[in-house]
Amino acid sequence: MEALIKTGKYPVWLSDGVLSQSRIDNLIKENIEVSYFDYVIDIDNEESREEALLTIAEHHPKERIWSESRPTIFSYQ
DSSP states (O other), X not given: OHHHXXXXXXXXXXXXXXXXXXXXXXXXXXXXXXXEOSSOOOTTXXXXXXXXXXXXXXXXXXXXXXXXXXXXXXXXX
């Protein structure tokens, strides 16, 4: 997804610990809209995933949300 992120066309949301703060800062310097949770999203827990997706949907209503996790990629709209 890095190539897609680097286009700067889409806001990026990250679970805590996915990228270092310096890497996040570099993305922001590249004018990429980055938001991150201050906690780790348990991708194996449906409730945890759903809560994160609902938070993102609140900030980006009616936008398609793509989530990359191991090993599945799914879309939530």
